[in-house]
Amino acid sequence: MSTLTISGLRASVAGREILRGVDLEVRSGEVHAVMGPNGAGKSTLSHVLMGHPGYTVLGGSVSIDGEELLTMPTWRRAQAGLFLAPQDPVEVPGVSIADVLAAALVAAGRLAESERDVLEERLASEAETIGLSPAILARALNVDASGGEKKRIETLQLAVLAPRFAVLDELDSGLDVDALREVSRRVERATTAGGEDALGVLAITHYRRLLDELHPDAVHVLVKGEIVASGGPELADELERTGYASYGRPEEQLAPVGPDPFGGLFG
Amino acid sequence: MSGSEAGPFGPGLASAVSARLPGPKWLVERRASAARQLAGVALPVESEEEWRYSRIDEIDLSGAAPAGRDGEPAGPSSDAGRLLEAVGSRAATVRALAGVVRTVEVDPEAASLGVAVVSAAGLDVAPEGLGAVLEPRHDAFTLLADAFGADAVVCTVPAGVHLERPIVVVHELGEHPDGAVVLPRTLVRLGRGARASVVELVSSGEGRQLAVPVVEVDLDEGAQLAYTAVQQLGRATWQVAYHSSRLGRGAVLRSFVAALGGDYARQLTESALAGEGSAGELLAVYLGDGSQVQDFRTFQEHVAARTRSELVFKGAVSGTARSVYTGLIHMHPGAKRADASQTNRNLVLSKGAHADSVPNLDIEENDVRCSHASAVGPIDEDQLFYLASRGVPPEVAERLVLLGFFEDLLSRSPEPGVADYLREVVVERLSAGVLPGHPHREAS
Numbered sequence: 242m243s244t245l246t247i248s249g250l251r252a253s254v255a256g257r258e259i260l261r262g263v264d265l266e267v268r269s270g271e272v273h274a275v276m277g278p279n280g281a282g283k284s285t286l287s288h289v290l291m292g293h294p295g296y297t298v299l300g301g302s303v304s305i306d307g308e309e310l311l312t313m314p315t316w317r318r319a320q321a322g323l324f325l326a327p328q329d330p331v332e333v334p335g336v337s338i339a340d341v342l343a344a345a346l347v348a349a350g351r352l353a354e355s356e357r358d359v360l361e362e363r364l365a366s367e368a369e370t371i372g373l374s375p376a377i378l379a380r381a382l383n384v385d386a387s388g389g390e391k392k393r394i395e396t397l398q399l400a401v402l403a404p405r406f407a408v409l410d411e412l413d414s415g416l417d418v419d420a421l422r423e424v425s426r427r428v429e430r431a432t433t434a435g436g437e438d439a440l441g442v443l444a445i446t447h448y449r450r451l452l453d454e455l456h457p458d459a460v461h462v463l464v465k466g467e468i469v470a471s472g473g474p475e476l477a478d479e480l481e482r483t484g485y486a487s488y489g490r491p492e493e494q495l496a497p498v499g500p501d502p503f504g505g506l507f508g
Numbered sequence: 509m510s511g512s513e514a515g516p517f518g519p520g521l522a523s524a525v526s527a528r529l530p531g532p533k534w535l536v537e538r539r540a541s542a543a544r545q546l547a548g549v550a551l552p553v554e555s556e557e558e559w560r561y562s563r564i565d566e567i568d569l570s571g572a573a574p575a576g577r578d579g580e581p582a583g584p585s586s587d588a589g590r591l592l593e594a595v596g597s598r599a600a601t602v603r604a605l606a607g608v609v610r611t612v613e614v615d616p617e618a619a620s621l622g623v624a625v626v627s628a629a630g631l632d633v634a635p636e637g638l639g640a641v642l643e644p645r646h647d648a649f650t651l652l653a654d655a656f657g658a659d660a661v662v663c664t665v666p667a668g669v670h671l672e673r674p675i676v677v678v679h680e681l682g683e684h685p686d687g688a689v690v691l692p693r694t695l696v697r698l699g700r701g702a703r704a705s706v707v708e709l710v711s712s713g714e715g716r717q718l719a720v721p722v723v724e725v726d727l728d729e730g731a732q733l734a735y736t737a738v739q740q741l742g743r744a745t746w747q748v749a750y751h752s753s754r755l756g757r758g759a760v761l762r763s764f765v766a767a768l769g770g771d772y773a774r775q776l777t778e779s780a781l782a783g784e785g786s787a788g789e790l791l792a793v794y795l796g797d798g799s800q801v802q803d804f805r806t807f808q809e810h811v812a813a814r815t816r817s818e819l820v821f822k823g824a825v826s827g828t829a830r831s832v833y834t835g836l837i838h839m840h841p842g843a844k845r846a847d848a849s850q851t852n853r854n855l856v857l858s859k860g861a862h863a864d865s866v867p868n869l870d871i872e873e874n875d876v877r878c879s880h881a882s883a884v885g886p887i888d889e890d891q892l893f894y895l896a897s898r899g900v901p902p903e904v905a906e907r908l909v910l911l912g913f914f915e916d917l918l919s920r921s922p923e924p925g926v927a928d929y930l931r932e933v934v935v936e937r938l939s940a941g942v943l944p945g946h947p948h949r950e951a952s
Binding site for chain 1: 893895913
């Protein structure tokens with residue numbers, strides 16, 4: 242059993258304080274959702290957790306089982322068990338999924354250089370589960386992939402790397418209903434399989450529809466860089482009725498449930 | 509003496525040296541004619557558009573002399589051995605030293621089909637087409653090649669013959685005294701509907717020599733050629749190279765160049781799409797470290813209607829190395845419905861390195877499509893962050909992204925064996941310090 246602990250996390254972008262003291266705790270096997278209006282700091286939270294160079298940490302702590310992550314470079318955070326599925330995964334020309342995962346697993350001492358075929362078999366079988374065509378595995382990472390394919394590719398990497406905690410930033414953007422279901426099933430399976438070491442999830446989302454698939458244990462409301470409310474899944478239902486008005490942002494309404502053709506545009 | 513009015517060599521000297529070179533009558537006369545013209549031609553200077561950003565003003569030919577025929581290879585060339593092994597089975601193999609053909613092996617089956625791979629100096633009459641493709645690009649250096657060139661490799665594939673395996677041309681320039689001028693030359697002619705693949709390697713020793721390699725490709729109607737060139741010159745060699753091709757109606761050229769060596773290594777690439785519906789794919793990868801300069805000038809000459817060309821040149825520079833790319837898409841009057849694209853991408857891996865990229869268009873026909881793209885910059889930070897977020901250490905991530913940058917083109921190399929060889933060479937160069945001290949972090 243592991244615990245991801247975020248306490249008093251403050252961070253700024255371009256000199257503007259975006260996160261003003263975020264506290265969250267996620268245990269193995271739990272699914273936590275962070276919801277909030279545009280500009281609340283959702284995307285900043287995911288980037289800061291992973292150590293993106295464009296953000297400045299002003300204070301606080303992020304740890305897994307007491308091991309501080311904020312002092313580690315990004316790749317060490319990943320090796321410590323943190324995974325970020327970004328909202329819009331970048332294209333990496335000429336580099337395959339297997340190249341990247343082999344490099345990560347070899348660096349972590351979890352794969353020998355000579356065992357690449359083992360990894361490729363694993364990738365092929367996971368790809369089938371997630372509904373990705375095997376042709377994608379031969380292509381360069383995320384190059385010429387549709388929005389939906391990119392999210393499946395993220396899920397594939399999540400499945401093979403088997404981190405302790407995954408931050409899913411707008412996982413549902415670009416996904417149609419069927420794809421959303423397949424991807425959610427695979428994530429959900431990771432949160433139940435493995436018993437004590439099951440995956441813990443922090444799902445950052447603007448839309449409720451992801452939560453219909455992911456079934457969170459807890460929902461947190463992020464407004465102006467702070468968690469202003471936490472509760473069970475019923476909190477998401479309440480937000481859908483009342484919007485964020487009662488949290489001091491009357492102009493913001495929770496985005497409607499339903500297909501979002503421009504998912505990527507709503508950070 | 510650079511840029512002197514009297515030409516790089518005095519007229520008397522030029523004729524005298526040229527006349528002393530052995531060869532059949534046609535070749536001796538050809539040299540003498542070029543030597544006379546050379547006497548009246550000045551070396552180009554950097555202020556000329558085509559030589560901007562070059563190092564031509566540094567060149568001094570006053571003490572230069574054509575390399576002797578007695579030059580020896582700088583030991584057994586490991587580049588040649590590895591490349592030959594990587595290519596595997598071949599239709600023909602030619603080895604030339606200092607521009608002079610030494611050995612030719614032609615597979616009996618290829619020979620029986622009429623495929624000829626010969627030394628020009630061994631022919632009683634001039635090989636058809638020698639000099640014709642290059643003609644529009646004549647300058648002091650091509651005249652130098654004509655005036656002092658000892659020999660040429662001539663590859664001819666007759667009409668209708670489809671060669672499955674490649675013809676490999678190895679030009680070892682050898683080890684010569686400083687100031688030597690080496691003039692390797694290759695002519696490739698494909699008859700109507702012929703198909704072939706030619707792989708060429710140019711390598712040299714460690715001396716300060718000037719190489720002027722000239723490659724001419726002449727494709728008759730419907731012919732298809734894959735041409736792959738690997739430039740592995742010694743690190744003190746200067747190169748001023750010419751790759752010219754002329755495509756007949758419906759002909760297809762796939763050209764792939766890897767430029768890795770040299771001190772200052774320039775290559776002019778011209779593809780004349782002279783026949784209706786002909787198509788040229790011009791790909792190049794280049795790598796510069798230390799104080800190397802890789803310099804490319806390209807000309808996509810769309811002469812006829814419905815011609816197509818795609819050019820993609822990609823390179824990386826580190827240390828205080830530089831690269832230059834200037835390219836022209838020229839749509840001639842009558843090139844109706846021609847389609848051309850030109851892409852040049854450069855990774856600049858250190859603060860001291862520099863890349864110039866200048867695409868140009870010259871459109872003299874209305875009904876055409878043209879596109880060009882050019883980029884110069886460091887390794888993409890977002891790509892590095894993404895790989896780091898998977899747990900890939902920074903030096904491994906940089907290497908993956910850099911290899912991936914080249915892989916894009918290597919995967920399009922017409923000869924998979926050469927691509928494998930180049931992957932190995934690029935990895936070796938990266939390990940040997942193309943990526944010293946992770947410059948992107950140095951900068952942050």
